[in-house]
Amino acid sequence: MLFRVTVGSVRAWTGRSMVFPLLRHLGPVSSVKVTYALGGLRNELTAAHNEEHGRGVTRKKFLQFGAGTAIAGTLIIRGQLPAYASDPAGAWVRANAHKLPTTYDDFVGYPLDYRRAIYRQITPQLRSAFWREQFDRYRASNPDLTGDQSAVLAAARSAATPAGLSAPRRAPSAWDVDFGRRARDAFGYDEAAALFTVLGSPAEPRTAHREAPHGAASALRDCNCSQADPWCGTVIKCQFDFDCSTTQFGCGTLGLYACTGLCDS
Numbered sequence: 001m002l003f004r005v006t007v008g009s010v011r012a013w014t015g016r017s018m019v020f021p022l023l024r025h026l027g028p029v030s031s032v033k034v035t036y037a038l039g040g041l042r043n044e045l046t047a048a049h050n051e052e053h054g055r056g057v058t059r060k061k062f063l064q065f066g067a068g069t070a071i072a073g074t075l076i077i078r079g080q081l082p083a084y085a086s087d088p089a090g091a092w093v094r095a096n097a098h099k100l101p102t103t104y105d106d107f108v109g110y111p112l113d114y115r116r117a118i119y120r121q122i123t124p125q126l127r128s129a130f131w132r133e134q135f136d137r138y139r140a141s142n143p144d145l146t147g148d149q150s151a152v153l154a155a156a157r158s159a160a161t162p163a164g165l166s167a168p169r170r171a172p173s174a175w176d177v178d179f180g181r182r183a184r185d186a187f188g189y190d191e192a193a194a195l196f197t198v199l200g201s202p203a204e205p206r207t208a209h210r211e212a213p214h215g216a217a218s219a220l221r222d223c224n225c226s227q228a229d230p231w232c233g234t235v236i237k238c239q240f241d242f243d244c245s246t247t248q249f250g251c252g253t254l255g256l257y258a259c260t261g262l263c264d265s
Contacts, residue, residue, distance in 0.1 A: 087245055089117040089222065097121060104133040108200030113222045115200060116250035116259065124162035130199050131160035131254060138195060148186040155179060156196055160254055168249045169256045172229050176253050180229070193231040196253055222247060226257035232264075239264045 092114070093100065100118055101107040107130055110118060119127060135157045139145065145153065156179070169176075183192040194202050223244035225231065229252030230238035238261040251259040 087117070087222070087247070089113045090120070090247070093117040093121050102126065104130050104199075112198070112200075112202070115198075116222065116247065116255070119199065119255055120247065120249040124166040127165040127255070128160050128162045131165070132157055134195070134199060135160070146186065148182070152179070152183050152186045156183070156254070165254060165256065168258055169252075170228065170258075172253075176229060180231075180253060189231075189233055193233075197231045197251070197255065199255065221245070221262075223259040223261055224251065225259065225261050225263045226251035227260045229253055229257045230261075230263075236263050238262070 089111075100122055101110070107115065107118065135153055139150075139153055142149075159175070159179070172180075180192075183196055186192070187195065221244050223241070223246050225238035227238050227240060231252065232238050240260060241262045241264070244259075244262050247259045249255060249258065251257050
């Protein structure tokens with residue numbers, strides 16, 4: 001069974017009626033994986049029942065399948081994205097919304113998952129200011145940029161407007177596709193990804209921000225790539241995974257895409 005929960009309403013789908021909402025919200029690849037997983041779980045439970053010769057599923061097998069049934073029974077679509085687990089970084093950001101960073105240097109001092117959560121919460125004006133600060137600093141520290149690199153950097157700076165960064169994108173525009181190709185050709189894959197998809201260093205800062213909670217473990221790690229606009233590399237792909245918590249903003253070009261998967265080979 002598939003549920004969609006919104007303010008004031010709950011809707012459910014079963015059987016074949018699940019196909020269209022899954023396709024609409026997850027896309028064809030992820031939908032196939034979800035339905036395959038649910039079908040496999042059902043087959044495993046049936047086999048377990050038969051194996052016990054009519055005595056039902058034992059406590060051991062019940063515990064083995066517990067995680068799977070929890071996912072199958074509570075698959076929820078909230079708006080555009082499935083929700084799987086708590087989000088410590090997001091919860092911390094919401095609790096500290098009155099004192100989030102307002103300067104680039106302060107922002108990049110946070111761990112990467114906190115940066116993504118902060119990015120979702122701050123105003124489009126701050127998003128624009130942070131990206132432009134990053135591009136300006138890169139240009140200042142690299143005076144020997146090639147003509148192509150300089151043009152790509154200028155294009156990214158022009159695109160990083162408050163209006164352009166006000167809402168997540170569901171699918172790449174023609175500009176996004178062309179920009180991604182030009183950026184990778186000019187800078188190489190890794191450098192382009194670090195410069196145009198992550199504010200601050202892709203690696204964790206050597207000294208985490210003093211206000212970011214230490215040792216806060218999440219049941220699931222945050223997804224770190226967008227299947228709509230993947231920047232994982234030429235070999236590694238952005239794969240849908242139940243083991244990461246999806247977010248509606250923070251991945252892909254200029255962080256404009258939902259984080260829906262993990263970079264995995």
